[in-house]
Amino acid sequence: xxxxxxxxxxxxxxxxxxxxxxxxxxxxxxxxxxxxxxxxxxxxxxxxxxxxxxxxxxxxxxxxxxxxxxxxxxxxxxxxxxxxxxxxxxxxxxxxxxxxxxxxxxxxxxxxxxxxxxxxxxxxxxxxxxxxxxxxxxxxxxxxxxxxxxxxxxxxxxxxxxxxxxxxxxxxxxxxxxxxxxxxxxxxxxxxxxxxxxxxxx
Amino acid sequence: xxxxxxxxxxxxxxxxxxxxxxxxxxxxxxxxxxxxxxxxxxxxxxxxxxxxxxxxxxxxxxxxxxxxxxxxxxxxxxxxxxxxxxxxxxxxxxxxxxxxxxxxxxxxxxxxxxxxxxxxxxxxxxxxxxxxxxxxxxxxxxxxxxxxxxxxxxxxxxxxxxxxxxxxxxxxxxxxxxxxxxxxxxxxxxxxxxxxxxxxxxxxx
Numbered sequence: 001x002x003x004x005x006x007x008x009x010x011x012x013x014x015x016x017x018x019x020x021x022x023x024x025x026x027x028x029x030x031x032x033x034x035x036x037x038x039x040x041x042x043x044x045x046x047x048x049x050x051x052x053x054x055x056x057x058x059x060x061x062x063x064x065x066x067x068x069x070x071x072x073x074x075x076x077x078x079x080x081x082x083x084x085x086x087x088x089x090x091x092x093x094x095x096x097x098x099x100x101x102x103x104x105x106x107x108x109x110x111x112x113x114x115x116x117x118x119x120x121x122x123x124x125x126x127x128x129x130x131x132x133x134x135x136x137x138x139x140x141x142x143x144x145x146x147x148x149x150x151x152x153x154x155x156x157x158x159x160x161x162x163x164x165x166x167x168x169x170x171x172x173x174x175x176x177x178x179x180x181x182x183x184x185x186x187x188x189x190x191x192x193x194x195x196x197x198x199x200x201x202x
Numbered sequence: 203x204x205x206x207x208x209x210x211x212x213x214x215x216x217x218x219x220x221x222x223x224x225x226x227x228x229x230x231x232x233x234x235x236x237x238x239x240x241x242x243x244x245x246x247x248x249x250x251x252x253x254x255x256x257x258x259x260x261x262x263x264x265x266x267x268x269x270x271x272x273x274x275x276x277x278x279x280x281x282x283x284x285x286x287x288x289x290x291x292x293x294x295x296x297x298x299x300x301x302x303x304x305x306x307x308x309x310x311x312x313x314x315x316x317x318x319x320x321x322x323x324x325x326x327x328x329x330x331x332x333x334x335x336x337x338x339x340x341x342x343x344x345x346x347x348x349x350x351x352x353x354x355x356x357x358x359x360x361x362x363x364x365x366x367x368x369x370x371x372x373x374x375x376x377x378x379x380x381x382x383x384x385x386x387x388x389x390x391x392x393x394x395x396x397x398x399x400x401x402x403x404x405x406x407x
Contacts, residue, residue: 019387022387026315092276127310128306181398189388191386191388191391195388
């Protein structure tokens with residue numbers, strides 16, 4: 001249990017996938033102009049991450065990892081090198097399926113999240129979380145917690161950023177720094193603030 | 203006709219400075235930030251991306267008349283993912299230490315917006331040779347930003363370049379201290395922000 005709480009705190013604050021590992025920057029910069037869309041995209045990312053990370057865990061440890069095909073009588077096979085292409089295909093398929101399911105069963109949720117779902121398939125945060133999950137040897141339960149809390153960390157960062165950008169409209173930014181430049185510097189300051197959590201250990 | 207006026211020359215050199223993929227078009231910054239703590243990893247990452255981008259542009263351009271429009275994204279992703287797997291295996295075989303340091307960021311070349319962006323906007327509508335040049339040009343433009351950020355971060359953060367100490371001992375003896383901040387994540391954000399500022403100001407004149 002302590003282990004899970006520590007994974008949660010670490011992936012929301014200290015090891016925030018956006019501010020410490022720079023994943024999902026493209027949509028972070030493009031979408032954070034508006035608070036409502038930022039919240040929508042954040043929720044969509046959290047939702048997709050909590051499903052794709054465990055799904056990729058199952059696929060990796062039952063099909064791709066060295067010796068994973070033992071149940072099929074093929075213990076000597078290592079398909080680990082295929083993980084990039086399989087993971088991206090799984091993510092694209094799950095996102096597509098989710099879009100159809102949500103559209104069928106929950107139209108209000110679809111209007112809130114629908115537009116963001118196709119964007120998410122190529123968001124590096126989603127693929128990156130699955131690859132981190134493999135690299136850090138998480139077990140199944142840990143991968144569920146890791147997926148969900150990474151999504152929450154990403155959402156926290158993008159919503160904060162959208163809030164700051166709203167205030168920024170009234171600020172007097174030097175000419176060359178407007179837009180992309182100042183966003184990067186704000187992200188840097190936010191990353192610094194998040195690093196203050198580094199004292200937390202369990 | 204002078205060489206600087208040919209179309210191929212333009213295709214090759216515009217992305218290196220004027221419409222640089224990272225600072226001009228804001229694409230592919232994810233990995234640009236994460237691998238720039240050291241110059242070594244930045245150069246390897248730049249080469250890997252240039253390789254993938256050049257060959258994905260080339261092969262997609264060769265197939266551009268065969269790809270059905272509505273499944274083009276999947277085809278593009280498959281081509282890119284195959285090239286990335288190739289690059290990853292080569293790095294693991296010949297540069298194992300650097301491949302460990304780059305960790306997941308080689309794999310993330312797949313979702314790097316530069317590659318899909320160039321395939322969509324350029325390779326699908328242009329002949330193979332120009333697409334190859336466009337790929338190499340954009341790859342080099344990306345590498346150039348990566349290397350600039352990495353030089354800043356390694357020099358200011360650790361006083362080294364390529365792992366060799368550059369700042370003389372006399373400086374440290376006189377009280378110079380490495381800026382540990384540059385090695386951490388926030389340093390990368392701020393370094394990129396400042397580079398974009400310089401580039402925008404210079405190219406405006």
